[in-house]
Amino acid sequence: MRKADPAGRSVLRRSVVGQRRDVVTGAVLGMAHQTGEALVPVLIGLAIEQGVVRGDFPGLLLWLGALALVYVGLSFSFRRSARAGERASVTAAHQLRVRLTGRVLAPEGGADEGRLPGELASIATEDARRVGAVTMAVIVAVSATAGLVVSAVALLRVSLVLGLLVLLGTPLLLWLGHLLSKPLERRSETEQQRAGRASGVAADLVAGLRVLKGIGAGPAAVARYRRTSRDSLAATLRAARAEAWQSGVVTILTGTFIALVALVGGRLAARGDIGLGELVSSVGLALFLIGPLSEFAWVNAELAQGRASAARIAGILDAPAAVPRDSRRPAAVPRATEGRLRLRGLSHATLRRVDLDVAPGETVGVAVTDPADAVALLRCLGRRADPDEGAVELDGAELTALALTDARAAILVAEHDADLFDGTLLxxxxxxxxxxxxxxxxxxxxxxxxxxxxxxxxxxxxxGTATAVTARGRSLSGGQRQRVALARALAADPPVLVVHEPATAVDAVTEVRIAAGIRDLRRERTTVIVTNSPALLAATDRVVLLETGRVTADGPHDRLARDNAAYRTAVLT
Incomplete structure (x- = not known):
């Protein structure tokens, strides 16, 4: 977390500055409210001094009228300040969620690397809420400071000793509260990390529930989630204990300080240094101080949690891109893309100097002996990652020279596990x-x-096609989801279509039909089918075999199945 602190502070600063209008409005009105609260005991003391000590009934009515006006003002300012603070908090959290969503969905990618979807959702909801709450904490801090300053000035007018006691004791109390918030900040970060991990595991288990039941892996999945959930619970309890410990100690220190102020005021009254009305004002101000000092304890806790959440948010917003952003003027994709695809000395992950030429309108199958080779190839063709060596060319232009959106529009990579969305099948x-x-x-x-x-x-x-499909297509079977996702890729009709294992969840008859359908529909469009399915490979113009990251065979499916032992093992076994 220490390394993320500067970026985390930047997230906090931007959230507060972005809501400066509401923050300033809330702070000004909050200061007015706290000033009115601090003036209440002063006015009560003056009313007692005039009406009780001096017997001045008109003076008593005057101060009571002033007290009534102060109550009206502080009530109005509190409601308006709270409204501005809540608006700033909610708006800041919303804007953070928009930024997080934009970064996760950015064409250059990289933000979701190493993070489960549920963890990303936790950061975009709970962490964003905590950072947004910092705007309210700033308003409360400024308001409480105004209350302390007005109280100190009022006590200075009553007694120099009381005023100095508040002016010197309050900063010391605030410093101690800040030190006590450090353990809470550390434990809040751990709590959020564990909670996000638990959310991610839960989301993954729910998404694959049908598969888990089918293979009898339910008990193992439950045991995994139970361990993750227990870790999250333990972290949450540690954070709760830290917060309770901080609140308890701060409450004890605050109570001791208030008692000290009251004790000093009482001794001054006993010696005759201050009058009855001033004593009432002093005691009232001492009791009032409990409010601002308690609010500072809350502010410290909110800032501690906000800093921890801001660091996690900064980790996503500042995540390195999977591929470079378009820093130079990209080459334009030809208006009528031919679809000539060429891999030249391509090396990435498990791939080693792969050379492959796909002519416009050709359908090429790619069989692999290692699934990692397929993953690496798909990432490079979809420009989810750039090659370590070599290049991918489209109509003679390197993909890295094209804008990301243009490259991905020209070459559509349809993953076998593509998600469906909430809406109708159509x-x-x-x-x-x-x-x-x-x-x-x-x-x-x-x-x-x-x-x-x-x-x-x-x-x-x-x-029919108007049937509603639930999120991620959970209302459909695996084979149904796969066919709808393939239909979406075919309907897009890109110049180059790359499909990955499009028929693993269907029966053999449907698989043969899909193979013929892809061949006929894409007859004049460049198509690459990454699969080990004999039915799909038989429908291609030719097949290349990737073995240990290299192209070791190239030819029609029938000839390779007859003459190449490695191909037979990969495809027919």
């Missing part, structure tokens, strides 16, 4: 528009549904 299929600007795609929705076998899915649903 809305999921038509979610991606044709990527080539100004072009009208010859592929219709009906064509895409038929080629992917998703038309059978639609016919099996109660409302």
């Amino acid at each position: 809305e999921n299929v038509t979610a991606v528009v044709p990527a080539v600007a100004g072009a009208r795609s010859p592929v219709t929705v009906a064509d895409a549904l038929a080629a992917s076998g998703a038309d059978e899915v639609a016919r099996a649903l109660p409302d």
Whole structure:
């Protein structure tokens, strides 16, 4: 956390400065409220001095009228200050969520590396809320400071000793409160990390619940979540104990300080150095001080938690990009992309100097002996990562020379585990528009549904393509989700389509139909099918075999299956 502190402070500062209008409004009105609260015991003392000690009834009525006006003012200012503070807090948290969402979804990627979706959701909700609450803490801190200053000035007018006691004792008390918040800050960071991890594990388990039940892995998944949840609970209890310990100690110190002020005031009254009204004002001010000092204890706790959350948010906002941002003027994608794809000496992760040429309109299958090779290839083709060596070229231009959005529009990589979204089946299929600007795609929705076998899915649903699909497609089976996701990729009709294992969750008959559908629908468009499925590979123009990160075979599926032992092992075993 120490390394993230500067970035965390920047997040806090930007959140507060971004809401400066509401923060200033809330602080000014809060100061007015605290000033009015501090004046209440002073006015009561003056009323007692005039009406009781001197017997001045008109003077008593005058001070009581002033007291009534102060009460009206402090009530109004409190409500308006609280409203401005809440608005600043909620707005700051919302803007942070927007920034976090934008960073996670940014084309250059990198923000979600090493983080589960549930953890990202926890940061975007709870951590953003805690950072937003810092704006309210600033308002409360400024308001409480005004109350302390007015109280100190009033006590100085009553007695120099009382005034100095408050002026010197308050900073010492605040410093001690700041020191006591340090353990809470550390434990709050751990608490949020463990809670985010638990949320991430829970989200993953829920997403794969059907698969876990199918393979009988439910007990192991429950045991895993139980361990993670217990770690989160332990961290939360440690943070709660730290907060309780801090609050308790600060309360004891505050009570001792207030008792000291009251004791000194009482001794001064006993000696006759101050009058009855001044004694009442002094005791009232001493009791009033409990409020501002308690608020400072709350402010310290909020700042401690806000700093910890800001560091976690900064970790996402400042995460290094998976691929460089477009720092130079990108080359334009040709208006009519031919779809000529070339891999030249490509090395990345497990890939070692891969050379591959795909002609425009050709359908090429890629079989692998190691799934990691497929992952590395897909990341480079989709420009989720740039090659360590070599290049990926589209129509003679390196992908790194193109804008990220243009490169990904020209080469669409359809992952086998692509998610569906909340909406109808038709809305999921038509979610991606044709990527080539100004072009009208010859592929219709009906064509895409038929080629992917998703038309059978639609016919099996109660409302056909108008049937609502729940988030991540959980209302569909695995095979149905896979066919709808493939239909979406086919409907996009990109110049180059890369599909990864599009038929692992369907039966053999449907798999053969999908293979024929992709071949026919993409006949004049460049297509790369990364799969070890014999049915899909048989429908391609040719197949290349990636073995130990290198291309070791290239040819038609039938010939490779007959002559290449490594290919037979990878595809037919």
